[in-house]
Amino acid sequence: MNQAVIKISREDRKRKQAEDASLKAEYHQRYKNIRKILLRKAEDRSSDESALLANFPEITGDIQRSLQKYLTLKSRKEEIIDDSEVISIKIDQLAEAVRCAKCLVIYTGAGISTAAQIPDYRGPNGVWTQLARGRRATGRDMIEAEPTFTHMAIVELYKANLANYVVSQNCDGLHLRSGLPRSALSEVHGNMYMEVCSNCQPQREYFRLFDVTQDTALRRHTTRRTCDVCGNNLVDTIVHFGERSRLVEPHNWQTAIDWANKTDMILCLGSSLKVLKHYHPLWGSKRAKSKRPKIFIVNLQWTPKDSYSTLKINAPCDIVMKSLMRKLDICVPPYNSYCDPLQALSTSVKEMEIDTINSKQIFKKDMTTSCLDGDILNKEFQAIVDGNDRKIDIKIQTVTAGWYGKGYCKKRKYKRR
DSSP states (O other): HHHHHHHHHHHHHHHHHHHHHHHHHHHHHHHHHHHHTTTTGGOOOOOOOOOOHHHHHHHHHHHHHHHHHHHHHHHSSOOOOOOOHHHHHHHHHHHHHHHHHHHEEEOOOGGSSSSTOOOOOOOOOOOHHHHHHHHOOOOOOGGGGOHHHHHHHHHHHHTSOOEEEEEEEEOOOOHHTOOOGGGGGTTTTTOEEEEEEEESSOEEEEOOBTTTTTOOOOTTTTEEEETTTTTEEEEEEOOOTTOOOOOTTTTTTHHHHHHHHOOOOOEEEOOTTTGGOOOGGGTTTTTTTSOEEEEEEEEESSOTTTTOOOEOOOOHHHHHHHHHHHHHTTTOOOOGGGOOOOOOOBOOOGGGGGOOOOOOOOTTTTSSSSSGGGOOOOTTEEEEEEEEEEEEEEOOOSSSTTTTTTTTTGTOOOOOO
């Protein structure tokens, strides 16, 4: 008797499961059909299709909200350039704001380096965009990149006492190479030319003429070189996604926050601000609304700070800065590699660590005999150590810097084959 009851119960359960599966399949098919209908224009729909939409208002509403969200996100990724007349009017307003600002802090992103043929992150050909499509992130070798007009213009604004401080999200080191003093710069995500010994107090810094991040990665920052004083392993200064700043230099967070608390104007250049928006101390959020700094943005894409900004200019940074500097009557000299501060700051690696260099080097203009300060050409260079010539083969990665695109793999989704 009990066995019969169990048998009937099992059959009922299977029947219920089959009915649920049938209803679910029917719902998905209906959802798919309604979505196809909504993708067409209203005048192109038949009477039966219009009736289907009316009979299932909940499904129709869900799909409409989903499509609206998709279209909104898609439009935010588009790069928009304002009309030339609109740009001119906005630059006049920006120039007047720069003149009147008591304390100007500049926030920069990857967009100011695109003129140096370094791809940004979220643009149509950006790093995250390419990786999201399953493509390899490629770009110009960053060792070959030089400071752009925007980099040089920022230096002149600082010299003219029109800009007080710069907070950069870039790791390419171009702000430093442009001549901007280290005391006026926070590289909150690190510098590809800088490695430090965190064991020494204060931390000991080593600037190199090559990319120190070729052998580092997310949560693995040792560079295979050691400190000249204590012998401890050196680490790079890069902050990947999912990591926290752990060094004083070159991040300079406290100095950046101090200037953010004093500023009355923030100029954002070439940044999507999708990461920087989370750094609340940089936006004066603890101040009364009437005392918060005015925000001016120059970027091709939408940013989460657009609705809070006083002015938004949709145009390339170099175009805006060239016009702005003319309005301010400030001459901007071109980048001179002979005056690159990195040349003077750089330290040669020890002889035993020559094999740790696996990238090109910046050509040192005042080099005499030391191969470690020279350029690596044709995948090899002639090392002169203790007066003896020695040929060293080095594998060169001529596509991107070591840190470039790393950290994205944590969120990358792979399609099943």
